[in-house]
Amino acid sequence: MALFLHTLQPFKSERPVNMENLPVNNNNGQSYGYTLYETAITSGGTLNSKNNIRDRALVFVDKHFVGVLDYTVQEIVLPDAKGSRTLSLLVENCGRVNYGTTLDEQRKGLVGDVELNSHILQGFIIHSLDMKPGFVN
Secondary structure (H helix, E strand, C coil): CCCCCCCCEEEECCCCCHHHHHHCCCCCCCCCEEEEEEEECCCEEEEEEECCCECEEEEECCCCEEEEECCCCCCEEECCCCCEEEEEEECCCCCCCCCCCCCCHHHHHHCCCEEEEEEEEECCEEEEEECCCHHHC
């Protein structure tokens, strides 16, 4: 279940998929907005983004806010608890450059693996929240 809402077609993937490669918008990906990445965790400990968040992620465990990850903060500690819980990363695309050599190389969302206690997280459910008028209404 999504953190804040239900989207029509969540995408399932073993590994994170960046916004531009999501199978949305006639397989053209997502250009702007937010993307919600969810996976199950069974422990607390150190969540490390490995600098793979573009641009900023609000981190939740079972819908409880834990912290923020971005390029300046790449690790936070998740609380310990028993049983399976849902880790949610609500990733915000904060904009794009519109000039220079990296113009066609920008990727947003989770652009690589994220680790919990040095173990790569897998089994993601990904929700595209691209803030089009139909979605917002």
